[in-house]
Amino acid sequence: MPETLQNLALGFSVALQPAMLFYAFAGCVIGTLVGVLPGVGPLAGISLLLPATFGLDATRAIVLLAGIYYGAMYGGSTTSILMRIPGEAASVMTCIDGYAMARKGRAGAALAIAAVGSFVAGTLSVVALMLLAPPLANLALRFGPPEYAALLLLGLLVLAYMSGGSMLKSLAMAALGLLLGMVGIDQMSGYFRFAYGVVELGDGLGVVPLAVGLFGIAEVLLTAGQPTPPVVQKPRLRELFPTRREWRESVAPIGRGTVLGFLIGIVPGSAHIISSFVSYAVERRLSRRPEEFGHGAVAGVAGPESANNAATSGAFVPMLALGVPSGPIPAVMLAAMMVHGVSPGPLLIQQSPALFWGFIASMYVGNVMLLVLNLPMVGLFVNVLRVPYGYLYPAIIVFCVLGVYAVNGSVVDVWIAAAMGVLGWILRKLEFETAPIVLGAILAPMVEMSLRQSLAMSDGHYAIFLTRPIAAGLLAAGVLLLLLGLRSWIPFADKGADA
Amino acid sequence: MRGLKPIALILVLASLTGLPSVSAQEPFPSRPISLVVPFPPGGVADLTARPVAAALERNLKNPVGVVNKTGAAGAVGMQSVATSKPDGYTLLLALSSISIIPEADKLFGRPPAFTVDQLTPIALISADPTVLVVRVESPWKTAKDFIEDARNRSGQISYSSSGIYGTLHMAMELLSHAAQIKLRHVPYAGAGPALTALLGGHVDALASGPAVVLPQIKAGKLRVLAGWGESRVPALPEVPTFKELGYPDAEFYIWAGVFAPKGTPEPVLARLREGLRAAVGDPEFKAAMDKLETPIAFKQGDEFARFFAADAKRLAEGVRKVGRIEEKKP
Numbered sequence: 001m002p003e004t005l006q007n008l009a010l011g012f013s014v015a016l017q018p019a020m021l022f023y024a025f026a027g028c029v030i031g032t033l034v035g036v037l038p039g040v041g042p043l044a045g046i047s048l049l050l051p052a053t054f055g056l057d058a059t060r061a062i063v064l065l066a067g068i069y070y071g072a073m074y075g076g077s078t079t080s081i082l083m084r085i086p087g088e089a090a091s092v093m094t095c096i097d098g099y100a101m102a103r104k105g106r107a108g109a110a111l112a113i114a115a116v117g118s119f120v121a122g123t124l125s126v127v128a129l130m131l132l133a134p135p136l137a138n139l140a141l142r143f144g145p146p147e148y149a150a151l152l153l154l155g156l157l158v159l160a161y162m163s164g165g166s167m168l169k170s171l172a173m174a175a176l177g178l179l180l181g182m183v184g185i186d187q188m189s190g191y192f193r194f195a196y197g198v199v200e201l202g203d204g205l206g207v208v209p210l211a212v213g214l215f216g217i218a219e220v221l222l223t224a225g226q227p228t229p230p231v232v233q234k235p236r237l238r239e240l241f242p243t244r245r246e247w248r249e250s251v252a253p254i255g256r257g258t259v260l261g262f263l264i265g266i267v268p269g270s271a272h273i274i275s276s277f278v279s280y281a282v283e284r285r286l287s288r289r290p291e292e293f294g295h296g297a298v299a300g301v302a303g304p305e306s307a308n309n310a311a312t313s314g315a316f317v318p319m320l321a322l323g324v325p326s327g328p329i330p331a332v333m334l335a336a337m338m339v340h341g342v343s344p345g346p347l348l349i350q351q352s353p354a355l356f357w358g359f360i361a362s363m364y365v366g367n368v369m370l371l372v373l374n375l376p377m378v379g380l381f382v383n384v385l386r387v388p389y390g391y392l393y394p395a396i397i398v399f400c401v402l403g404v405y406a407v408n409g410s411v412v413d414v415w416i417a418a419a420m421g422v423l424g425w426i427l428r429k430l431e432f433e434t435a436p437i438v439l440g441a442i443l444a445p446m447v448e449m450s451l452r453q454s455l456a457m458s459d460g461h462y463a464i465f466l467t468r469p470i471a472a473g474l475l476a477a478g479v480l481l482l483l484l485g486l487r488s489w490i491p492f493a494d495k496g497a498d499a
Numbered sequence: 500m501r502g503l504k505p506i507a508l509i510l511v512l513a514s515l516t517g518l519p520s521v522s523a524q525e526p527f528p529s530r531p532i533s534l535v536v537p538f539p540p541g542g543v544a545d546l547t548a549r550p551v552a553a554a555l556e557r558n559l560k561n562p563v564g565v566v567n568k569t570g571a572a573g574a575v576g577m578q579s580v581a582t583s584k585p586d587g588y589t590l591l592l593a594l595s596s597i598s599i600i601p602e603a604d605k606l607f608g609r610p611p612a613f614t615v616d617q618l619t620p621i622a623l624i625s626a627d628p629t630v631l632v633v634r635v636e637s638p639w640k641t642a643k644d645f646i647e648d649a650r651n652r653s654g655q656i657s658y659s660s661s662g663i664y665g666t667l668h669m670a671m672e673l674l675s676h677a678a679q680i681k682l683r684h685v686p687y688a689g690a691g692p693a694l695t696a697l698l699g700g701h702v703d704a705l706a707s708g709p710a711v712v713l714p715q716i717k718a719g720k721l722r723v724l725a726g727w728g729e730s731r732v733p734a735l736p737e738v739p740t741f742k743e744l745g746y747p748d749a750e751f752y753i754w755a756g757v758f759a760p761k762g763t764p765e766p767v768l769a770r771l772r773e774g775l776r777a778a779v780g781d782p783e784f785k786a787a788m789d790k791l792e793t794p795i796a797f798k799q800g801d802e803f804a805r806f807f808a809a810d811a812k813r814l815a816e817g818v819r820k821v822g823r824i825e826e827k828k829p
Contacts, residue, residue: 047540051549051565144701145685185571187688189823190603190663199578199612202571268695323714324698325691328539334691335541338710341790345714408569449688456685457657457701 004131011357014059015365023060024362027067028369034068034088035075038216039208039403041088042072046332058340059355063362065333066316070122070363073272073309074370077114078377081107081301082384083396085216089207090272090308092438093280095215097293097300104296107382108240113250113298114305115374121258121306122367125313128262129320130360134349137321140266145453146464148269150474152447155274155439157481158281170436173427177440180205184445188452200412205420207273209404209413210441213420214434216400220393221425240379242298250302253283257306264307265314268326269446272311277439279307294433313363320356322346527587527767531562534590534757537576539569543708543793547755548592550787551624554778559770572662574600574612581613585762587771591618595666595754598811602818603664615811618758621768622775623803625788626754626796628728629670629706630738632721637703642725642744645704649680657683659693659702667693669817670706670727670751674741676820677748697721708753709734710792727751734792750813754796756803772799 014020034045045068053061076091081098094114101110128136143151156174183194184204195201242250257279264275283303284293293300318326323345325331337344342352349356384392404417424434458464465471534552538544548565556563568576573596580591597615604611631642639645649656660668663686675682685702687693690711697705698720705712709732715721716735726732726740727749741749757775759768778784779797788795798806 047567050540054549141695141699144696144699188663188686191607192609197610199571199574202574268692318695322698324695326695331689331691332539332541335546338791339546339787343714346718346720347714409566410570410575453685453687456683459654459683 007353007357008130008361010353011359011361014354014358015063015361020060020063020358020362021365023056023064024067024366025369027064028071028074028366028373031068031071031073032075032370032373035072035091036078036087037403037406038079038085038087038212038400040406041076041090041208042069043328043332044407045072046329050332050336053336054339056340058337058342058352059358061336061340062333062355062359063366065336066359066363067366069329069333070309070312070366071370073122073305073312074115074118074374076308077118077301077305078111078381079216081110081114082381083216083392084219085396085400086211089211089442090276090311091305092211092215092273092435093276093304094301096280096433096435097295097297100294100296101298101301102385105239106246106296107385108378109242109246109298110301111378111381112240112242112375113246113302115371115378117250117254117257117302117306118309118374119367119371120254121261121310122313122370123364124258125262125265125310126360126363126367129313129316129363133317133321136266137318137324140268140318140326141322141324142470143267144468145450145457146468146471147474148267149447149450149454150465150471150478151267152274152443152450154474154478154481155278155443156447157478158278169432173432173434174436174440177437177442178444179440180210180437181441181444182448187445187449188456198412200410204445205416205441206407206413207438207442208407209417210420211438212400212404213417214424214437216396217417217421218424218428218434220396221421222428223389224393225425240382246298249298253279253299253303254306256282256286257303258310261307261310262314265311266317266326267314268318268324272308272315273442275307275311275314276304279303319344320348320359323348527770528559528561530588531564532559532588532590533564533566534592535566535568535576535580536592537568537570537573538594540567543753544592544594544755546791547625547788547793550784551592551757551775551778554781554784555774557781558774558777571612572596572600572665577618578613580758580760581617583760585760585764587759587763587767589760590621590771591758592624592755593758595669595752595810595814597758598807598814599664599666599669599818602815606818606823615807617761619761619763619768620803620807621757621759621771621799623754623756623796623798623806624775624779625793626752627708627710627793628726628732628740628750628752629667630709630712630726630732630735631674631704631724632697632707632712632716633704633724634697634700635719635722637722639724640722642739642741645724646678646680649678649682653681654683656704657685657702658704658706659685659687659696660706661690661693662686662688664818664821666751666753667706668821669814671704672817672821673751673813674706674727674746674749676817677741677746706751713792733794752810754810756807775799 034040034042046065049068053064072088076087077094079085079087080091080094081102084095084099086092086095098110183201185202186193192202260279261275265272280300280303283299284290287299315327315330318324319330319334325334334344401414404413427434454464465475534548536544536548545567552563552565568579577593577597580589583589601611601614633639658671667690687696693705694711696702712721713734716723723735723738725744726738728740731738731740776799779795
């Protein structure tokens with residue numbers, strides 16, 4: 001412990017240099033903007049900025065890029081809450097209850113709770129990263145395809161708890177999402193599926209066009225189709241901040257979201273997306289008033305927003321401790337280190353202590369900056385709701401199209417978003433919830449890939465899921481969850497116990 | 500103020516992708532050149548392209564911008580250059596996989612996204628042989644151990660790759676055929692996840708570019724058994740090549756080269772070859788490649804064309820030998 005403090009002091013001596021503060025701040029600001037702009041997520045933001053860091057030294061470059069990553073998690077909630085457009089994929093869940101809160105005039109509260117939750121989760125998970133990185137990283141590596149498949153199966157079960165309305169409708173949407181997720185090159189055999197000769201479809205429909213279309217564009221179409229625009233309660237100044245009750249209801253979800261997000265974040269893969277919706281499902285399951293979910297439950301904002309922030313720190317664990325690219329974003333950051341002549345690997349912490357501890361310290365600093373940056377912005381952002389629809393909605397469409405186009409510079413993506421917008425509009429008219437589609441489409445290729453990888457590893461034997469302890473444990477948890485779900489359908493069963 | 504910065508970013512991006520098409524009989528180059536990288540930023544291709552572009556820019560005294568046009572394992576970007584105007588202002592930086600993609604299209608009987616005939620090779624920039632790595636705890640101390648064990652336990656030793664028909668898959672297939680062994684393939688989505696799988700013990704072996712695994716070798720996590728190069732990897736002088744071990748057909752490089760659309764006028768190509776030759780000699784370029792531990796291997800014109808043809812032939816054969824997955828009998 002004293003050694004850790006000594007190291008941390010070294011870290012702060014690096015992180016508090018004026019230049020380093022500047023790069024951390026720049027990263028946070030760019031990250032927030034990247035998060036706010038629909039479509040452009042942290043990966044696109046970091047990729048665009050990577051060449052600009054070639055002139056910096058390694059520590060500055062990493063501090064800047066990491067700032068973009070966790071800054072985006074703060075910014076992503078803003079448009080989700082105000083306009084029902086996920087600023088980036090991990091904010092899809094926030095669209096549901098955050099937006100519902102905004103419609104009730106609680107936009108300020110939702111934004112404030114998202115910011116505070118992100119701060120708490122961001123800071124606590126850096127503590128965990130600092131103290132536990134090496135042992136946890138080795139644990140993370142034990143997550144191979146069978147474990148991942150089992151984890152994702154749990155995720156699929158969670159889909160059933162997603163919507164406030166009918167479970168049948170929700171499952172139908174999840175199934176549609178799983179089907180949409182099948183488009184693209186089959187990663188195990190090289191076949192093009194449902195691509196119809198369009199090379200761009202080889203990578204699938206893409207999470208960004210799907211989410212922006214089904215949420216943002218569909219919402220605009222829906223509102224435009226109404227004879228009189230819906231009355232959104234304009235927030236009054238004294239109502240900007242959360243009430244005592246809202247705070248009380250957020251504390252536990254923030255705590256749970258932090259732990260859950262960090263643990264899921266460590267698992268190699270696109271974990272920050274999954275973390276947010278697992279947290280949402282957990283909160284809904286644990287809530288004493290699950291019927292509030294979908295209609296502005298505070299916990300439905302606090303949990304996922306904390307989880308996606310904690311997951312970013314979690315993702316740095318294998319990257320920093322082992323030099324393993326645990327996801328697309330850490331992969332780009334590792335490349336940035338290599339460009340600067342720092343070879344990322346298991347010896348990084350020993351060989352470049354100033355980089356590692358400077359990075360850790362800068363994340364503490366960055367989270368404070370983001371809180372200071374975001375809380376005053378709450379008052380500014382809610383003013384967006386005062387803009388008349390006639391001006392606001394065309395602007396939203398422009399932002400959606402720009403954001404979707406910017407990710408890959410692909411016009412095909414814009415068309416996908418447009419088509420998904422129309423699909424989302426039809427489904428919403430028919431009172432289907434669209435969140436399960438997005439989640440299904442994210443999960444489908446991951447489930448398929450890890451299931452088939454597992455079977456390739458075992459030469460086709462399903463026993464691999466039972467002989468590996470972590471996989472078997474996760475599957476047992478899934479079975480338990482199913483049984484609990486079934487119990488509530490059995491008449492005369494004690495319903496109080498599983499609430 | 501909110502949203503202004505992303506718009507600026509997008510405008511920059513848009514200005515890079517959308518090329519003006521004014522062209523009279525002007526001296527080459529007289530407007531910015533785009534070097535298209537069909538892979539995302541941060542990958543081998545991107546990290547090679549950026550110093551190439553910077554050095555070429557200094558030599559031509561004309562802006563050279565890197566454009567990442569990604570998708571479908573590179574097919575999207577390669578196709579866009581293959582079908583763009585052959586005026587020397589749109590160039591492609593491609594990796595070995597450029598000869599695999601059309602071959603895989605052929606295998607599946609689908610119209611190819613592009614063919615290699617649509618592109619003219621200008622110059623080879625770097626070539627890095629893959630190396631065979633296993634975990635330190637594994638029983639194989641030498642490539643001979645590995646191959647013998649694979650013979651005894653046919654189809655039992657597993658390896659990860661960057662994806663089916665990907666470069667790392669092809670390297671392993673070429674070895675399997677050269678040594679008459681059968682290994683179990685578990686494809687991953689990219690070289691990063693493939694390495695993670697090996698380190699986590701989910702597969703037994705991996706063919707990888709040397710630079711990515713060097714830190715893991717130095718840290719005592721991985722052991723390197725042999726290389727696919729014609730000669731040994733400078734950073735790993737004690738590691739033999741498969742050629743030395745008696746498997747001359749197991750030759751494979753992850754290379755990076757610059758291409759132009761077919762039909763680019765010869766004077767323009769000549770100017771570009773000259774510019775690229777100067778670029779690889781540029782000290783800043785050398786320093787950048789040193790940091791990436793990627794050896795420069797410059798070949799141009801006919802020499803590169805021959806290298807490219809031989810490599811394409813090897814890979815095409817490799818793809819055909821792998822065949823379509825559902826045709827393989829267990």
